[in-house]
Amino acid sequence: MAETTQKPKRVISDKYRASHEDDASSLSAALERGLSGTSDTVTDYETALKGYFGSRNAIALSSGGAAITVALVAAGVKAGDEVLLTPTCPLCTVYPIMDMGAKPVFVDTRPDGFGVDLEDLPRVVTPRTRAIIEIPMWGMPTQVDELQQAARKAGIPLILDLAHSHGSTLHGRPLSAYGDLSCFSTHERKPLATGEGGFILTDNDDLAKRCRDYSRFGNLNGRDFGLNFKLGALAAALGTSRIKYLDAQLAARRQNAERVLSRLEHPNVRPFTQIPGAQHNYYFLTLRTSFKDNRRFIDYLDENGVPSDIKRYGCRCLYDFPTVAQYRRDCPQGERLLNSMTTIPVHPSLTKDDMDYIVGLINAYREG
Structure with a gap:
């Protein structure tokens, strides 16, 4: 094994923590408003997300994992259903499927990328398949346009886990434009960082309503079940500031x-x-x-x-x-x-x- 001749040895950090001069003022301004997940500060953040990604709807959530959970519920996935995904993704993607009692079914990747192999896909689709999740790892775009066509032909909702893919595009469009529901993380190491957090983008108003209702305790109406996955206002304030x-x-x-x-x-x-x-x-x-x-x-x-x-x-x-x-x-x-x-x-x-x-x-x- 060769040894580097460059001395002294460097230590290259793989951690990037964004910091901007207006972070403090953004947080200070948010303190003057409500701090809950229904604050106008969160609404402003969702508006900024919609504008940047060109999406009809944005729902700010407490984490990328929460986004996957909420998207699965919005897509109609229930215990006993099957959800297709590639096995090369993080545990963060499969755990929400398992937690709700659904069955993860693995479909192979393409030979030179992390997208679903469309030749393997028909082998794993069954009457119990309720969703397909595509995961472009490390921000590298996959053939989401082709998978979108295949999913629509099969009548199966397509969920994109874009936790790594802020700003990745295909044919001049954000990758999120190709999913029925597109999930993001804003963990502190992500390109858009709010410490912890996530969001869902969708152009489907009905899916957006299901996401929002479920992530707000079913609006506490006593008819619809839901849990609390809202993003707090301070994290949202950072997101609004940093997206620019x-x-x-x-x-x-x-x-x-x-x-x-x-x-x-x-x-x-x-x-x-x-x-x-x-x-x-x-x-x-x-x-x-x-x-x-x-x-x-x-x-x-x-x-x-x-x-x-x-x-x-x-x-x-x-x-x-x-x-x-x-x-x-x-x-x-x-x-x-x-x-x-x-x-x-x-x-x-x-x-x-x-x-x-x-x-x-x-x-x-x-x-x-």
Whole structure:
């Protein structure tokens, strides 16, 4: 294994915590208004979300996981129903399905991306299928346009888990435009960060009403069941303030990613195949590898200060985790995908020198 000649060794952080000079004033202004999830501050945030993403409806919620739960309920998923999803996504996506007593059914990915394999999809659709969830990992767009057509043809609601994908687009449209219900996280590490939080976008007014009703205790009318998943006003105030900085942040991420890609020379490391018409937000830069031992390559980068989500979260197909093993359905393309890739941080806090250090390490690596 090659050793880097660049000293001293850097430690590249994969954590990006946005901070803006008007954060404090935004929070201060919110303190003068109501602080609950029904405050006008939250309404203003939802208006800002609708404007930025071009969506007819936005529902602010307490987390990305809450968004998945609320979307499943709005789509009509009940205990005993089946929900299709790829196994390469986080546990955060599958747990809400399991919690409501529905059955996660795994569908394989495409060979070179995290989208649903449309050839495998018909093999897992049954009369009990109530929703399909697509998860574009690390902000990399998937063929959501093709999946949207397939879902509509089958009469199955399409839920997009876009927790990583703020600002990712396909054919000039936000990825959220292709889902019946599109779910986002605004955890502090996400491009749009409110500490904790999430939201749902939808152009369907009926689905929006179901989301809002369920996430507000069924409006406490005694007829409709619901739980409390509202977002508080202080987090909403941060969201309203920070959304205006999102485009500049995405531009910085793309610039850092391009610096790495333009200098990448290792024959066993390459970018993912670009989908025509897609624009990545580079929540992380994803790279494909063709090493005999990909984990050794990831360990090499980590030992030299460059972390990977694959190592941090022990990324593997969900059915390999004990909590999900009962739902196992082998997805060989998804397994190969996770075993032949890594992620690289490219967030705005990193410098050109950081990017050069990272790509220098990659280019210097030799596999034993």
